[in-house]
Amino acid sequence: MNRKTVAVLPGDGIGPEVLDAALPVIEALGLPIDLEFGDIGWECWRAEGTPVPDRTWDLIDRSDAVLLGATTSKPRREALAELAPELRAAAPQYISPIIQLRQRLDLFANLRPVENYLGGGTPYRFCVVRENTEGLYAGLDWNHLPDEMWPLVAEHPNVRRSGRAGSTASIRLQTAHGLDRILRFAFETARGHGYERVTLADKPNVLRQSSAYVLERLEAIGSDYPEIPFEVLNVDAVALWMARRPERFGVIVAENMFGDILSDLGGGVMGGLGLAPSANIGEAGNYFEPVHGSAPAMAGRGRANPAAAFLTIGLMLAHLGFQDEAGRIQDAVRHVTRRRDRVTYDLGGAATTTEAARAVIDACREVPHTPTAAIVTIGDELLRGDLEDSNAGNASRMLGARGIPVRVRHTIGDDEATIADAIRPSLGRDDVIVVMGGLGPTSDDVTRSAVARALGRPLEHREEAWQGVVARLTRFGVAIHDDNRRQALFAAGADLLPNPHGTAWGCRTEAQGSTVIMLPGPPRECLPMLESVLRDGLPHLPEPPEVTTVFRRTLGIIEADAAALVDELVRDSGVPGKPAYRWHYPYVDIRLGCPPEAADDLAKRLDAALADHIVTDRDRTAVQELAELLDAHALGLTVDDRLTEGLFASEVARERATADGSGALDVALSGVWDGGDRTTHTGTLALTCTVQDETGEHTSTLTVPNRGPEVATYATEFAAWSLARHLTGRRTLTEESA
Structure with a gap:
């Protein structure tokens, strides 16, 4: 295909930054397009007395398409006030560059596509x-009625009351x-x-x-x-x-x-002007422009949504004959906006303009993404607490093992509209949607109709499923009722999932890029069915990449401080992955998933950043770690733990596998309250753990909030951590001297 020339006119406000962010997609797609940049807009008006200089018209005339960022327009008085002083005296007329383009190029058609990208x-x-x-x-609009129009409007009752001087008119x-x-x-x-x-x-x-x-x-x-x-x-x-x-x-x-x-x-229907592209097509040319305008208050802040610029480029590419590439851009925007992990503030995200644009370009290049899942469990008994919702946890673990982490879980009662409302937001956003429960024969089992409602499809009778229901009930001598027939109803077009352990068959279907899996509620029935689908029924999803998890349990640091350190560490390392944090008193757990080849380096960085707070790299408490060390070295303890009223000693003893050995360690745990006391839980508690052995006396300190009676647990874990670190350090010194 012959090379094309595109005149790029960045314009004003956010126009330059959204085009700067989006235009690299042209190179990423390898298109034979030459970009030539030109001037348009308010700065041209201020400096030259025209918003569209002659050199820009020359560029437009020799180009195959025009890509416009955004332009600013102001009323005549403000426009003249902002002119360069040497131009102001001539009082040139300000005409919007948009109007000029439409008139000069005879752009009679404005095209605004609207699609459900979210x-x-x-x-x-x-x-x-x-x-x-x-x-x-x-332009047939009059402030004072011309003579020729007066006879046409003079008899209108409002005109008779207002008079000619008080009447205006426009013509369609x-x-x-x-x-x-x-x-x-x-x-x-x-x-x-x-x-x-x-x-x-x-x-x-x-x-x-x-x-x-x-x-x-x-x-x-x-x-x-x-x-x-x-x-x-x-x-x-x-x-x-x-x-x-x-x-x-x-x-x-x-x-x-x-x-x-x-x-x-x-x-507005599609989610805001940040998603709205446009094209203006005419007899003598064209231009393509994101709809959001120049938004001068946002300029330079890196918050503008580049999605409309990408979709506008897609419109332009289709006009130039690059339909496949235009489709790839649309697919990429759809993928990014539905994931919403790298989108700008107007779509509920925190990404900058550049970060959001990079996500779209990555998607155009088909950079692999991590699939996500949603789980909807159904039943009034779950909301009442009559039954534990074990299905949600088990399904989450099964999906995670398949490399499909769960993004959101809902527990919904037996209400058709509410179930449908829970499913709809995940359509097109999550790769897998698992709906569990409510497939029985009774009137409160409404999941089938809710799923069909969410998908916008009718229910249809499936004879194969009905014969399966009949055969199972007959085999066990159970009467068959008309109500059982609803168990053979499924959303049109769904693939059936036989249930070898019950009468409620499930189904799976594709909708808006999501796989929707509908399963019965009893765990004995639904979990084997889900396992089968995850094993054999998702060929369109990539196999999960090999991931190594780096885990550290920390003490003496709050979650926000840990996250600030670790987030910066991950950014600096350049390793893809998202840290996960869990606070459970008194610990903050940190998990980093990363490629296996990066795990050792990332672990070293993590240990260096959190050296003073790491308790263990295992899912164990400090007391459990200490008990293991004491057993390994057959060590006993002499403990002064009046601070915890014996809790520390009893917890360590409970975790030990053997009786106390010889070579006792003297441990003293004490604390000083500041602003509170053992019964008034305010202020702080300064903890001190002193260990006495043949190497001398060793002291550790930590100040913690005196938040409640559970502070005794904090003191217990702190003492165990202090003693475990001392024993580990002593063992290391012994090994080095040997």
């Missing part, structure tokens, strides 16, 4: 096609030329992009005469596209159904003002 709910995909050159934005201009080309563009868009319907959004019940002519032109143009149905709806009804049922639309076409309003509503 996932969840019913899938939708439609676009708004707006006519750019006429309608109420044709619509022509055969303008209507025919925008309607034909709408039908061509539907045909070329697989949209099933064209909807004209107008106001025929009020604007009866002009709307009647629009309908004539719609019928004439529509006759050339017999395979595409069309309709006319009131624009207010279109707005309502865009918000309530966006999946019913294909191409919505409207005159300028109606289209302007509906296209921004489309941005």
